[in-house]
Amino acid sequence: MKKFFYLSALALGLMFTATACSDDDTTDVDAKNLDYTPENASSWGNYMRVVAQLLVNDATALYDDWAVKYNEGDSYANFFKNQDALTSVEQLIDGCVDIANEVGTAKIGDPYDLFIHNNEEKALYAVESWYSWHSREDYRNNIYSIRNAYYGTRTGAISESSLSKAVAAVNASLDTEVKKAIDDAAAAIWAIPSPFRNNINSEEAVSAMEACATLEEVLKGSLKSCIESIDKTVLSKVVANYVDVVVLPTYADLKAGNQALFNAVETFRTSPSNANFKACATAWLTAREPWETSEAFLFGPVADKGLDPNMDSWPLDQDGIVQILTSGNYSDLNWDGDYDEEDDKIAGAQALRGYHTLEYLIFKDGEARTVQ
Template sequence: MKKKNYFYLAALSLAMTFSMGACSDNNDPNPDGGGKDPVNLDYSSENASAWGNYMYNVAMLLNDDATMLYNSWVTDYVDEQGSHGPYATIFKDQTAGAYQSPLSCIEEMIESGMWNIANEVGDAKIKDPYTKYTSGDKEGGLYAVESWYSWHSRDDYTNNIFSIRNTYYGRIDDNDVSKVDGNLSAFNSYKDFDDEGDIAEHSLSKLIASTNPDLDEEIKTLIFASAKAIQAIPQPFRNNIDSEESVAAMNTCMELANLLLNEVKPYVNQTFGDPEYDDDLDAIAEQFVDAVVLPTYKDLQEKNKLLLDAVNQFRQNPSNDNFEKACNLWITAREPWEKSEAFLIGPVANLGLDPNMDSWPLDQNGIVQVLNSQNWDDLEWSGNFDEEDEAIGAAQSVRGYHTLEYLLFKDGQPRTVDGAK
C-alpha cells in the first residue's frame, strides 16, 4: 500500500454526518447519513454505462501495471544509472545499482522488505486507524482503514505477513490461505501450521538457524503470531478498530518489526559479512528471486488478466452474477499483490507501480468526477515517477485496486444492478 497523506485531509473534508458509539458496537459499515455523497453513490440507470467503463479502464491499467512489473524482473529494466537487463539478474548477480555485494541483497530483503511491511501493518494499517479513532477522530480512523469497502482488510494484512514468511522461508506456501480459511486459531504455533518442506534449504531461515537457532525460532514464532493475531480481529476490522484483538495484532506486528530491524539485520551484518559467506548469501538471493518473487509476480499478472476479463464481461453484460464474479476475482487478484509487499523493491517502487496499483486512501470525490466526466486520461500520468508530484498522485488516487474495490463492493458485499432496472 502506498499511503497518500495529502489526500487524507481531503477525505476528512467530505460533508458527511454520522453518530457512532464504540466502533465494535456499531454494525453499520457506513459512517454517513445516506445522501448522494461518494460513499453512498450506487450503480444506477443514469451511471451504468460510465460505471462499467470506469471499472474496465481501472482493471486494464491494473493488468498493464502487473505485466510491466513482471516483465521488468524477467525481460528488461533500466535502472537509475541507465543499465539495462532483467531486474532478477541485477539483484541476483549484483550487476548495478545499490547491490554491490550479496550482503547488500540480504539487507534489502530484511529492511526494505520484511521490516518495512511488518512496520507498515503494525504502525500504519492498524495503529493509524486505532490512534485516530481512540483519540476522538472517529471519522479519520474509519477512513484510514484500508480495504474497508470489501471488508477485506484482515485478510490483506494477513497476506502481508505471509509475504514476510515467504521471504524468510525462501519458498511460497501454496496452501496457507486454505489453512487460514479453515481457522488459523486452530494452530497453536508455526510448528503446527508449517508443512514439511516449507522452508527452503537456501533461505534466510536455514542460514540463521545454522548459527543462532534461538533467533530463528523467535522470528518464525513472531511471524506466525502476527498472522494469527490479525486473523483474530473480529470482522470487519473497520467496525472493530478499538477492539482488544486489534491492539494485540498491532503490538505483535510491531514486535516483529522491531526484531527484524534491531536484532536480525545487525546479526546478519555482523555474522555473515565476511566474504566466506558470499556463496551462501548468493544462493539465498537466487532462491528468493526464483522461488518467491518471480512466481508471485507471474501469479499477479495472470490473475489480473482474469480480473480484467471478468470486469469486461460485466461491462458487456451487467448483472448481479457478473458483479459477484468480478468481486471474487478482485479478491483472487489481490492475494498475490498483498503477498508481494515484503519485496516492494526495484521496479515496483522506482516506476511508481506500487501507488499506481495500491494507493490509499482514495480521492472519492475525484472518483465521482471521473465517473461523471468519463475522462479516462485523468487516470494516467507520464514522465519519470516522482512521489512528490501532486499531478501523478492525483491520477494514482483514482485508479488501482481500491478504486476498483469502491466500484465493485459496498458494505462488504458485491454491488448489484438492481438500481438500474
C-alpha cells in the first residue's frame, strides 16, 4: 500500500519560505496560498511538464510489467494467471481488504481523528485530493475498484466468470452480503456533503467509516473463508477474467489518460491561458479515475517498484515544491536502485511528484487555477 506521509501533513498550514536561485524569483512564499504569476510562470509550467512526464513513464512501466514482461521473465499477467489459483484469488481479496481499510481508517479516518482532537487545520491538510475538491470521487472509485475485482467487470455488471458468481454458487447469501457491503460503502461515501474538506467531522463521514469497516470485515472474514471451498478450476477462470477484463484494461486506460494529461500540460506550458489551465484540470480528473479504480490491486509491480507512491504519495511536501519551483532541480524528483519504502530519500522524492503535486499546480479551491 502507499505510504501516507502524515508527518509532513502535520507540518503544513504554516508559512513556508524559499530562497530563489532561478530567474523566477519567489521569496517569502506562503506555500498554501501560492498563485501562478508572470514571475513564476516559466518554472511553474516546466515543473508541471516534468511531473506529467514522470506519470507517463510510471503508467507505461506498470502496464508493460503486467502486459509484456516483468523484470526479465514473462508478463506479470501470465505469472498471476499461472500460479496457484487459490493464491491469486487470496491476493485479489487481500487487495480489496487493504483499500477498504485505507479508505475508512486513513483517507477519511485520519482527517476525522485530527479534527475531533482540535487539530482542524492539520485535518484539512490530511485530506487527500482537497486541492481539486475531488476527495469523495476518489474514495468512491476506490470502493468501485473492489466492486470491479469482485464483479469481474468495470461497468457494474457481473461477469459469469467473476468471483461473485463463484461465491454465489456455493453461498448465495454471502454473495448478497458482499454486494450489499460494497454498495453501502460507496453510497455512504457519496452521502458525505461536498467537499469533504469542509465536512470532515460530519455524521455522514462517520457513517462512511463504519460502512468501510463493515466491508473490510466481510471481505477478510466470510469471503476469505468461502473461497477455500470453491473448485480451483472455477477459481482459475475467475483469475483469468479478472486479469483480462479488469486489471489490464484499467492499466491501459491509466497509460492513455496520463499521456493525454501530459499533452494538456505541454499545451499549457507552451501557451498559458485560462482555457488551457481548465483543459489540464479536466485531463487530470480523467487520468485520475483509472488510478483510483486500480487501488484494489496494489500488488505486484506497482508495489515492488514503488510505482504507487511515485504516482500517488500524499500528503505533499509543499515546502519542497516551492524549492523546486525556485531552483529548477528536477533531479530531486528521481531516485535510483531497488525500491525500499523505508528509505527517506526515496520517500522525499516521491512527495515532490505524482498526481497530487500536479493537482497542487493545476487546482486551487476546487477550480482550475487562472493566469494572472
